[in-house]
Each structure stands twice: as structure tokens, then as C-alpha cells.
Amino acid sequence: MAESPVEPEETLAEVLARFEYELPEEQIELLDAYRRELWAWNEKMNLTRHTTLEKFVTRDVGDSLELANLLDEGERVLDVGSGGGVPGVILAIARPDLKVSLCESVAKKAQALDQMVTTLGLNVKVYPARAEDLLEATTFDTLVARAVAPMRKLLYWLAPRWDAFDRLLLIKGRNWVAERGEARHHGLLKPLELRKAAEYVTRGADAVSVILKIEPKQDD
Numbered sequence: 001m002a003e004s005p006v007e008p009e010e011t012l013a014e015v016l017a018r019f020e021y022e023l024p025e026e027q028i029e030l031l032d033a034y035r036r037e038l039w040a041w042n043e044k045m046n047l048t049r050h051t052t053l054e055k056f057v058t059r060d061v062g063d064s065l066e067l068a069n070l071l072d073e074g075e076r077v078l079d080v081g082s083g084g085g086v087p088g089v090i091l092a093i094a095r096p097d098l099k100v101s102l103c104e105s106v107a108k109k110a111q112a113l114d115q116m117v118t119t120l121g122l123n124v125k126v127y128p129a130r131a132e133d134l135l136e137a138t139t140f141d142t143l144v145a146r147a148v149a150p151m152r153k154l155l156y157w158l159a160p161r162w163d164a165f166d167r168l169l170l171i172k173g174r175n176w177v178a179e180r181g182e183a184r185h186h187g188l189l190k191p192l193e194l195r196k197a198a199e200y201v202t203r204g205a206d207a208v209s210v211i212l213k214i215e216p217k218q219d220d
């Protein structure tokens with residue numbers, strides 16, 4: 001059952017400022033428009049559990065901005081398993097130089113995403129597809145993913161597709177070491193190099209997250 005949003009008492013700009021996120025005014029307006037769209041669609045289907053401004057800012061905006069720091073100018077980015085659009089839509093708002101695409105395997109969620117980005121006027125392509133199928137014929141610089149599947153599963157899906165993208169940036173919580181162990185145990189990391197590209201504490205919460213950068217090993 002989708003959660004109903006709580007009516008915000010503060011504005012998004014105030015909550016962003018409270019957690020010390022600085023963004024241009026026009027980006028804050030777009031983020032707020034996205035947040036309203038997301039919460040409206042969430043009434044019809046389960047897209048997010050982050051239905052307070054504080055959670056939207058500290059979890060969704062926070063994670064997406066950490067990712068944004070790791071992306072080069074103009075990259076072609078695919079958000080794998082976009083769900084309600086995090087991190088892809090927020091990346092597209094915060095980094096208009098990027099060419100962001102979203103990929104979502106559940107058709108009705110992909111439709112909702114498509115309507116959201118159209119309403120927001122964002123130049124973002126939405127693929128109603130499984131990432132591993134899309135990557136058979138479409139290429140990107142960087143794949144990003146949050147909360148899609150355990151590392152072992154994701155690397156298994158993507159194993160035959162590394163010629164379609166250069167690197168994968170995964171947002172993970174505390175459990176990432178165990179997930180890495182499981183992926184290693186199944187030989188999925190053998191041809192790959194994994195390093196921690198960022199580690200941060202979710203603002204206002206006692207939760208550590210990491211961004212793992214995974215790419216093919218370079219031949220000597």
C-alpha cells in the first residue's frame with residue numbers, strides 16, 4: 001500500500017537550507033515540482049517511501065548530489081531501475097549538462113516516469129525495459145543504480161553487457177561489504193575493479209552510505 005504524503009510545514013528551499021544543500025533557485029523550483037509529481041503518482045502506485053520533505057532531501061536529493069559529484073561534464077548516464085526517478089531525475093535537474101536516461105522494467109512505472117519528465121520539461125529519455133535488454137543495442141558512459149538488487153544479481157545481469165558502458169556507480173548502505181563478498185564468491189568481480197568512490201553520512205540520520213565504482217580491469 002502506497003504511503004500518503006504528509007503536508008509539508010516547511011518549504012523545500014527551507015529544508016534544503018536546513019541540511020546545508022545549496023542549489024540555484026530554478027533547480028529548487030524544478031525539484032519541488034518533481035517532488036509534487038512523484039508524491040501525486042505515489043498515490044496511484046508504489047514509487048517511494050520518502051513522503052516527507054526531510055526524507056526527500058536527506059535520502060533522495062542527498063544521494064543524487066553525491067553521485068553528481070562523480071560524473072564528468074556531458075556524460076551519457078543511465079539510471080538502472082529508476083522506480084520513481086531517483087537518482088536519475090534529480091541528476092537531470094542538478095546537472096543539466098548530463099544526458100540522462102531512465103530505465104524501468106515495470107511498464108506502468110515507466111509510463112509514470114515518462115509523464116513526470118514531460119511535465120517537468122526535462123530532456124530525459126525513459127526506457128520501459130530491463131537494463132540488460134536495453135544494453136544489447138544502446139550504449140552509455142555510466143550506469144547508476146540505487147536499491148535495485150543485491151550486487152551479485154546486478155553484476156550477473158550486466159556481465160554480458162560491459163561493452164555497452166564504461167562504469168557502474170552503485171549507491172549502497174552498510175551491507176555493501178557482505179554484498180561484495182557474495183559477488184566475489186560467485187566470481188562476478190573477477191574481471192572487474194571495484195573501489196569506494198565516496199562515503200558519506202546521510203544528513204540528519206545515523207546512516208552511512210557508499211558509492212561503489214565498478215569498471216572492467218585494465219589490461220597491463
Ligand SMILES: C[S@@+](CC[C@H](N)C(=O)[O-])C[C@H]1O[C@@H](n2cnc3c(N)ncnc32)[C@H](O)[C@@H]1O
Pocket residue numbers: 080081082083084085086087103104105106109129130131132145146147148149157
Ligand atoms: C526498489 S526500486 C528503487 C527505485 C529507485 N532507484 C530508488 O532508489 O528509489 C527498484 C526498481 O528497479 C526496477 N528493476 C528491477 N530490476 C530491473 C532491471 N533489471 N532493469 C530495469 N529496472 C529494474 C523495479 O521495477 C523497481 O521499480
